[in-house]
Amino acid sequence: MTTLFNDPARFMEDQLAGFLDLYSDRLVGVDGGVVSASAPGSEQVSVVVGGGSGHYPAFAGLVGPGFAAGAVVGNIFTSPSANWAANVARAASQGRGVVFTYGNYAGDNMNFGLAQQRLAAEGIDARLVVVTDDIASADDPAKRRGIAGDFTVFKVLGAAAAQGLDLDAVEEAGNRANDATRTLGVAFSGCTMPGEATPLFEVPDGHLGLGLGIHGEPGIKDIPLMSADELAQLLVDRVLAEAPEGAGRRVAPVLNGLGDTKYEELFLLWGRVSRLLAERGYEVVQPEVGELVTSLDMGGCSLTLMWLDPDLERWWTADAYTPAFRRVGAAVPARAAAADLVRTTAAAAPLVEASATGVDLAASVRRALDSVQSLLEENSAELGRIDAVAGDGDHGRGMVRGISAAAAAGRSVPDQAGPRAVLRAAGRAWADDAGGTSGILWGAALEAAGNELDDTAERYTARDAVAAVRAFRDSITGLGKAEVGDKTLIDALAPFAATLESAVDDGEALPAAWSAAAAVATAAAEATASLRPALGRARPLAEKSVGTPDAGATSLSLIITALATHVR
Amino acid sequence: MTTLFNDPARFMEDQLAGFLDLYSDRLVGVDGGVVSASAPGSEQVSVVVGGGSGHYPAFAGLVGPGFAAGAVVGNIFTSPSANWAANVARAASQGRGVVFTYGNYAGDNMNFGLAQQRLAAEGIDARLVVVTDDIASADDPAKRRGIAGDFTVFKVLGAAAAQGLDLDAVEEAGNRANDATRTLGVAFSGCTMPGEATPLFEVPDGHLGLGLGIHGEPGIKDIPLMSADELAQLLVDRVLAEAPEGAGRRVAPVLNGLGDTKYEELFLLWGRVSRLLAERGYEVVQPEVGELVTSLDMGGCSLTLMWLDPDLERWWTADAYTPAFRRVGAAVPARAAAADLVRTTAAAAPLVEASATGVDLAASVRRALDSVQSLLEENSAELGRIDAVAGDGDHGRGMVRGISAAAAAGRSVPDQAGPRAVLRAAGRAWADDAGGTSGILWGAALEAAGNELDDTAERYTARDAVAAVRAFRDSITGLGKAEVGDKTLIDALAPFAATLESAVDDGEALPAAWSAAAAVATAAAEATASLRPALGRARPLAEKSVGTPDAGATSLSLIITALATHVR
Known part of the structure; x- marks a missing residue:
């Protein structure tokens, strides 16, 4: 969705004005676009990039030393006029000729072509380097569209010009780059023009559009959505199948995001693309992963x-310095030897050989951890939903991550260990793997509970359970500082611990005492839950520092109830 | 929407692996995060940033010379564990102490605090600099959340460390930066966790959430959506109202996009923010506008x-060089004097004084342009919809832009001008302002039609109309190379021109001949339209270079029909 604008019809002009204000130390606006404010004395061929807007950082974001001398900025997804192209070229020209470079679209071909004629009449020699990288758009390479391959071709042109080559040589470099460049893209969702309520196209649920365009055109064909690994395979296979004749094994890759697809997603995909290219014997040179040629807020990548x-x-690989693309080789830090990077971890506690009863209880703890894991996996989505009312919706996910690590750690402790060793390992694994607020609270609390159980004891009593629960509670109140009434898991934990203790004091057997306490905890959790909608958004979020997310009370009461079956 | 992943539960690890592969020339992965691979010899205080992931470029994208020495990378929106924080700090430490810096959230406070204790036991002095910039989250500055102010505080810490200051001084610099930093943000749409089908929250239609969070928390309060100018005013007013006591007039602004909000939108907003700050007497220093602290694919800005x-x-303003933030002052080009930027435009054609009949026809042409403008404005959305089937959906917008410029240009021609002068001015304005494929085709065609009309003629006949229409058609076929059957406006234009000519040849009066030809054009346009769904996506988009978008035939037949009322 495009949300920020005043008059949608003036979106281009307004965004360009802001852009020029921002980079007024190095760029100058002219009728029809932007030129670099380089001081005279560095005369070179002027590479003028261009096309419609809506593709930032293409094209105005690529103006600067080592890259373009100017950019012609059309309306959104619309070729700039010949008049604008000629104006920008005149302002960018340093007397050594101009190369216009743009993607292969009808409007751009006509307008830049007409600008070339007009400039020729004025004595300015302008050449056209047309980008045709999109392998999905036509079989005939000359008829293909230009999409993210704009970036590699423009980069080569800018570097060749910065090297001081003459007009023929710069033009030849650009054409050579285009001949060596292939792109395939996929669309996940369409983009929305400023002022419009619906996107220019939609990809059916569960699908992706293969062969994307960068002007709101849908993909050539819808195919079922796939995992990132499968998509990497598809992209690598098809692009490699179009390798130019006689091409070698060194490639410059660009993994481009179209707008809505985030950097983290692109990094994830890159990890697999990189491995696949290496497996096929390719060596990658300075790969670029990010938003380089976008299409407003479109979802997709190429x-x-x-x-x-x-x-x-x-x-x-040459240096360049523009608003959106900066490479200064000298600024990359010299790399230290791997051995210089110290990675100490705390020493592991020595294993205590447990009593037979201890080994038995440890096994029981492991089983309990496994069943809590199943329980939390079943309830994960619901816990996330509850958490999203006043928090960040990650509670279910975090709990599953923590208990999974805890249960695995419990299983990995040697068989001769006791309950303290199992709970300590489980607690540390929970805190380390889940992280977050609940990670450290639950992890430290499990460890604290374990510390109350002597691995070498010959028998365990209800008193031991009470002590462990008390230590669990004290760890959480100590770290989180929450009190009853703060709408945290303490609301359920405190009455649970109190009820368990007094029932055991009254001589009840542990299973009965636990069940009675569990009922109290559930009622308390429900009471807290009933307050949740009222908390909602009014609750200042910094107050999360008084305790765990509200969903914690629900988690805790679920777990306590489930544990009742394990209590003997 | 988050689309690219394999196992959603391993999203963080998978994206981090790809990120490390990409920047393996300068970063090293360690358990729990990333450190800079700087060679020894540059010992300095180690600034370790961190928090959950999902905020790229925060936090791993900010590791490098002049910025952070390491980043602790938690799961999405989840504090990393104390163990991970301590591991990264150990690897980043160069013997001069560590500053952990992060936003004010419960989990981060607990985990980094625990890491600090563990490191102290190992002889590593670690300090905590907590960011509390979000003015919407609490009245008490100490209780506020950290959001995009992370960026300014981390930047200052990195520069102070790079300057070689000692641990106390670096810590003090960070706290001073935090004390001087204020942020307010707004949410337009919620973000979606990997593997989830729905966002963590939704902003009601026509609203924005004031006081955003960066972990999927909704805004503090929903308020009606507003224009970019109004939003700029709101943000500037409220942030300035929270100016630190005794603060001066020089400010470092960060206009941050949350993910889905595009660079062009941010530039547009920046233009107004910049003017407002100047009006209030503030001087901005190296403003940063872009995605700096994101929240997956959330829409919003701060x-x-x-x-x-x-x-x-x-x-x-100190230099820094990281994956996501690069500032190398020496690379900014020295600025040329404005006078060195040549801006020549073609000389205007001299005005020909028209005959009385010419003046009369020119007025009629102006009126016709005005009514075509109204017609296209009414039909703009529908034309865009038709175009989006096989094109980029910009046809209606482009036509309105073109005719608006053309009609305005026609009105600006002096009253004593004739039809050629009006049509030439209109055609050039259309091409220049609309740009694109249709801009140049329509603009050049109008100009060509005008060239058939002698401004000084004493009378105009039906033959003149035929000649103008023929010139119009020839201009379009000459530039666009389309033929009948290519599903372009030629499908309607060619039979229109032929019918008009033969009807006039047959002695019909112009109005009747025009109406007959218009009926033929409409039928042809409808026939082309009926083929449109079949063309749809299967049509290779590079074929657009054979002519104008399909919607052109509909535009043309509408215009021809409307013009019938102007034909005398």
Whole structure:
């Protein structure tokens, strides 16, 4: 969704004004676009990139030393006029000629072509380098659209110009880059024009559009959605199948996000793309992963490969400094030897050989952890939903992560260990793997409970259970500082611990005492839950620091109830 | 929507692996996060940033010279564990102490606090600098959450450490930066966790959430959606109202996008924020506009101001080089004098004084342009919809832009001008303002039609209309190369021109001949339209280069029909 605008019809002009204000130290606005404010004395061929807007950082974000000398900025997804293209070229020109470079679209071809004619009449030699990287758009390479391959071609042109080559040589470098560049993209969701309520296209649920466009065109074909690994395979396979004739094994990859697809997702996909390329014998050179040629808020990504020769590699890796793309080789830190990176971890506690009863109780603790794991997995989505009312919705996920690590850690403790060793390992694993507020609270509390159980004891009594529960509670109140009434898990934990203790004091057997206390905890958790909608958004979120998310009380009462079957 | 993942529960690990692969030339992964691979010899205080993931470029994207020495990477929206924090600190430590810095959340406070204790036991002095910039989250500054102000505080810490200051001084710099930093944000839409089908919250239609969180928390309060200018005013007013006591007039602004809100939107908003700050007497220093602290694919933005003193300004503007943030002052081009930027435009054609009949026809042409403008404005959305089937959905918008410019240009031509001058001005304005494929086709065609009309003629005949229509058609076929049957506006234009010509040849009066030809054009346009769904997505989009978008035939037949009332 595009949300920020005044008059939608003036979106382009308004965003350009803000952009120019932001980079007024290095860019200058001219009629029809932007030029670099380089001081005279560095005369070179002027590479002028362009096309419609809505693709940031393409195209205005790529103006600067080592990259474009100017950008023609059309309306959203619309070729700029010949008049604008000629204006920007005149302002960017340093007397050594101009290269216009843009994707292969009808409007751009006509407008830049007309600008070329007009400039020729004024004595400015302008050349056209047309990008045709999209393998999905046509079989005939000359008829293909330009999509994210714009980036590799423009980069090479900018570097060749910065090297001081003449107009013929810069034009040739650009065409060589285009001949060596192939892209395939996929769309997950369409983009929405400023002022419109619905996207330009939609991808059916559970599908992706193969062969994306960057102007709100849908994919060429809808295919079922797939995992990131499968998508990496598809992109790598199809792009490699289009390798230019005689191409080598060194490639410059661009994994491009279209707008809504986030950096973390692109990194995840890159991990697999990188492995696949290595498996096929390719060596990647300075891969770029990020938003480079976007399409407003469209969801999707594309993989571009430029097959390198020594010249293309030099131009690809050359420094550049623009608003959106900055590479200064000298600024990359020299790398320390891996051995210099100290990685100490705390020493593990020595294993105490447990009594037979201790081994038995440890086994029981392991089984209890396993059943709590099943319980939390079943309830994860619901716990997340409850948490999202006043928190960040991660409670279920965090609890599952923690208990999974705890149960696994419990199983990994040697068979001759006792309950303290199992609970300590489980608690540490919970805190380490789940992290977060609940991770440290639950982890430390499990460890505290375990510390009350002597691994070498010959028998365990209801008193031991009471002591463990008390230690569990004290750990949580000590760390989290919450009190009864703060709408945290303490609301359920405190009455549970109190009821258990007094029932055991009254001489009840542990199973009965536990069940009675569990009933009290459930009622308390429900009472807290009933307050939740009222808490809702009015609750200042910094107050989370007084305790765990509200969903904690529900988690705790579920767990206590489930544990009743394990209490003997 | 988060679309790219394998196992959602391993999203964090998978994305981190890809990130580390990508930046393996300068970063090293350790248990729990990432450290800079700086070679020894540059010993300094180690600034370790951290928190949950899902905020890229915060936090791992900020590791590098001049910024953080390491980042602790928790699960999505979840504090990393104390164990992980301690591990990263050990690996990042260069013997001069560690500053942990993070936003004010319960889990982070507990985990980093525990890590601090563990490190102290090992002889590593670690300090905590907690970010509390979110003015919406609490009245008490100490209880506020940390949101995009993370960026200014971390930047200052990194620069102070790079300057070689000792641990006390670096810690003090960070706390001073936090004391000087205020943020207010707004949410437009919620983010979706990997593997989930629905966002963590939704903002009601026509509203925005004031006081956003960066972990899927909804805004503190929903308020009606507003224009970008109004939003700029709201953000500036409220952030300035929270100015620290005794603060000066130099500020470092960060206009941060949460993920789904695009760079162009942020630039647009920045334009207004910048003007408002200047009006209030503030001087901005190296503003940053972009995605700096995100929340997966959440829609929204925030404005951060850090009030500067001379030290803070030096640290804020210092160079840094990380995966996501690169500032190398020496790389900014020296600025040329504005006068060196040539801006020539073509000389205007001299005005020809028209005959009385010419003046009369010119007025009629102006009226016709005005009514075509109304017609296209009424049909703009529908034309966009038709275009979106096989194109980029911009046809209606482009036509309105073009005709609006054309009609305005027609009105601006002096009253004594004739039809050629009006049509030439209109055509050039159409092409220049609309750009794109249809801009140049329609603009050049109008100009060509005008060239058939002699401004000084004493009378105009039906033959003149035929000649103008023929020139219009020839201009379009000449530029666009489309033929009848290519599903372009030629499908309607060619039979229209032919019918008009033969009807006039047959001696019909112009109005009747025009109406007959218009009926033929409408039928042809409808026939083309009926083929549109079949064309749909199967049509290779590079074929757009054979002509105009399909919607052009509909536009043309509408216009022809409307013009019938102007034909005399």
